[in-house]
Amino acid sequence: MSNPEPSPQKPLVAGRKIIVVGCGIAGLAFPLALRKQWPEEYIDEFPAITVYERDCREIRPGREGYSISIRGDDVGSGIQTLHKMGLLEQMLLVSITGRSGSEPKGAFTLWDLDWKPLLSISGPPSDKELPATSMRIRRDALRQVMIDALETLLPNGSIQWETKCTKAEPMPSKVKVTVRNNNAEASSDREDECDILIVADGAGSKVRAQLRPEDTLTFRGIVCLAGVSRFTEGEVPKPMDKNWGGVLGAGPVGLFVSPVDTRSALWSLSYRSDQPRERLSAPLSEDQAENLLREALDRAKPFKEPTETLIKATDPATLAVYNAMDKQPFRHEANSKIVFIGDSNHAMSPFAGNGANMALTDAWELALQLSKSVPTSSSLSLDLGPALKAYDEMSIPRSSKAINRSHWSISMLHAAGIKLWAYKLFLALVRPIKG
Numbered sequence: 001m002s003n004p005e006p007s008p009q010k011p012l013v014a015g016r017k018i019i020v021v022g023c024g025i026a027g028l029a030f031p032l033a034l035r036k037q038w039p040e041e042y043i044d045e046f047p048a049i050t051v052y053e054r055d056c057r058e059i060r061p062g063r064e065g066y067s068i069s070i071r072g073d074d075v076g077s078g079i080q081t082l083h084k085m086g087l088l089e090q091m092l093l094v095s096i097t098g099r100s101g102s103e104p105k106g107a108f109t110l111w112d113l114d115w116k117p118l119l120s121i122s123g124p125p126s127d128k129e130l131p132a133t134s135m136r137i138r139r140d141a142l143r144q145v146m147i148d149a150l151e152t153l154l155p156n157g158s159i160q161w162e163t164k165c166t167k168a169e170p171m172p173s174k175v176k177v178t179v180r181n182n183n184a185e186a187s188s189d190r191e192d193e194c195d196i197l198i199v200a201d202g203a204g205s206k207v208r209a210q211l212r213p214e215d216t217l218t219f220r221g222i223v224c225l226a227g228v229s230r231f232t233e234g235e236v237p238k239p240m241d242k243n244w245g246g247v248l249g250a251g252p253v254g255l256f257v258s259p260v261d262t263r264s265a266l267w268s269l270s271y272r273s274d275q276p277r278e279r280l281s282a283p284l285s286e287d288q289a290e291n292l293l294r295e296a297l298d299r300a301k302p303f304k305e306p307t308e309t310l311i312k313a314t315d316p317a318t319l320a321v322y323n324a325m326d327k328q329p330f331r332h333e334a335n336s337k338i339v340f341i342g343d344s345n346h347a348m349s350p351f352a353g354n355g356a357n358m359a360l361t362d363a364w365e366l367a368l369q370l371s372k373s374v375p376t377s378s379s380l381s382l383d384l385g386p387a388l389k390a391y392d393e394m395s396i397p398r399s400s401k402a403i404n405r406s407h408w409s410i411s412m413l414h415a416a417g418i419k420l421w422a423y424k425l426f427l428a429l430v431r432p433i434k435g
């Protein structure tokens with residue numbers, strides 16, 4: 001009586017209510033990934049999903065106007081995840097690097113102080129099925145594609161913008177969350193309840209701080225000054241008009257550059273420091289912006305042109321100071337109804353170049369477990385234990401590896417003396433530069 005294609009059993013979470021806190025990369029991807037993997041037979045019982053997001057739908061100028069790498073390697077498999085979600089083609093259309101196959105669109109590069117490439121990776125497609133092996137994309141463009149898709153998927157009003165979660169309380173069988181509209185008084189706090197809470201509120205997670213107060217971020221000894229520079233159309237200086245990556249050889253100061261679009265490029269200067277520094281981001285006062293710009297020009301002295309040109313063209317609204325912080329992932333309790341995905345679980349610094357990739361893949365894999373898990377007993381209570389265990393087994397080693405690799409990148413970008421020499425030798429051995 002074996003049926004080659006038995007119809008799937010009803011998922012454990014069918015008909016349940018899910019709240020997602022944070023509509024960043026993980027929070028946007030999770031409902032989309034759940035819908036993509038949900039058995040059509042039970043579409044009427046697709047969970048009711050509400051998303052609470054602190055920010056507004058339209059990003060303020062100066063925020064998220066930078067670009068990020070979506071990768072197709074074994075650790076950061078954001079390309080494969082977007083492909084499975086059915087969003088890769090749309091993302092490539094709005095990306096900086098576009099589809100592979102056409103004209104060369106730039107590559108990840110490590111330069112020496114003379115802007116001579118030490119290593120350049122564009123790489124042949126590892127998977128012939130995929131239209132690209134990696135892409136560089138504006139973060140706000142990636143976010144917008146997912147917002148459009150999510151608004152099509154969920155009923156109106158499911159995404160509550162400008163509404164932050166201020167508290168999450170596990171109850172015997174539910175989770176209670178308290179939310180507040182940004183423009184409202186504390187007295188107008190609202191409560192909402194769900195069967196499962198997906199926490200996706202990023203590296204500085206308020207929910208983690210509340211439920212796991214000891215699980216804090218670690219400063220990795222690096223402070224970054226960053227900005228986005230504007231030029232007239234097509235006048236972005238080489239090599240950051242096409243290529244992105246780091247400059248090695250200035251000892252304790254590192255430089256990362258990347259194209260953002262045909263009119264802009266980003267720079268990030270990083271330096272070693274014993275202490276984290278006060279974070280700054282838009283809106284800055286005129287004085288603050290001027291001082292930061294002057295500091296950046298001073299710290300950038302070891303780097304040759306077009307570094308100065310690039311920094312002088314910075315749009316003051318994009319200037320920022322942040323610290324390289326991260327934390328190792330943690331495992332969920334078997335009886336938990338609260339799941340932390342993305343940076344809220346395993347924050348990583350930009351030196352990982354992988355946090356968005358992890359957020360996408362976490363969302364996909366949690367959705368996979370929740371859409372294929374079926375009830376193990378006839379009991380009405382929701383047992384997420386096996387699904388969470390399977391999810392953790394995929395997510396934890398991957399994100400931990402990405403974080404550990406980022407420490408290596410930090411060391412290389414800020415190396416001096418014999419250490420720098422050893423890194424350069426290593427790069428020469430792994431990949432000779434053609435031409």
Ligand SMILES: Cc1cc2nc3c(=O)[nH]c(=O)nc-3n(C[C@H](O)[C@H](O)[C@H](O)COP(=O)(O)OP(=O)(O)OC[C@H]3O[C@@H](n4cnc5c(N)ncnc54)[C@H](O)[C@@H]3O)c2cc1C
Pocket residue numbers: 021022023024025026027052053054055066067068069070163164165166200201202203205206207341342343344348349350352353354355356357358359
């Ligand atoms: C300069 C820079 C460069 C980077 N480069 C790369 C790269 O090249 N490749 C890469 O893969 N990654 C990169 N990253 C990392 C990547 O951006 C993050 O790891 C990724 O955004 C994490 O996704 P997330 O969904 O977990 O969190 P986020 O994207 O940070 O989303 C969290 C969301 O939660 C919201 N929120 C916060 N608190 C609350 C609350 N209390 N209630 C409701 N909502 C809340 C926030 O407004 C935000 O929208 C970079 C990061 C930076 C800063």
Ligand SMILES: *[C@@H]1O[C@H](CO)[C@@H](O)[C@H](O)[C@H]1NC(C)=O
Pocket residue numbers: 156
């Ligand atoms: C949802 O809102 C949009 C615009 O606000 C409107 O055009 C659309 O008809 C609404 N859909 C439903 C199902 O209410």
Ligand SMILES: *[C@@H]1O[C@H](CO)[C@@H](O)[C@H](O)[C@H]1NC(C)=O
Pocket residue numbers: 397398400401404
């Ligand atoms: C990463 O480093 C931490 C701390 O050194 C270690 O505990 C962990 O096992 C490492 N992770 C991986 C995947 O190697």
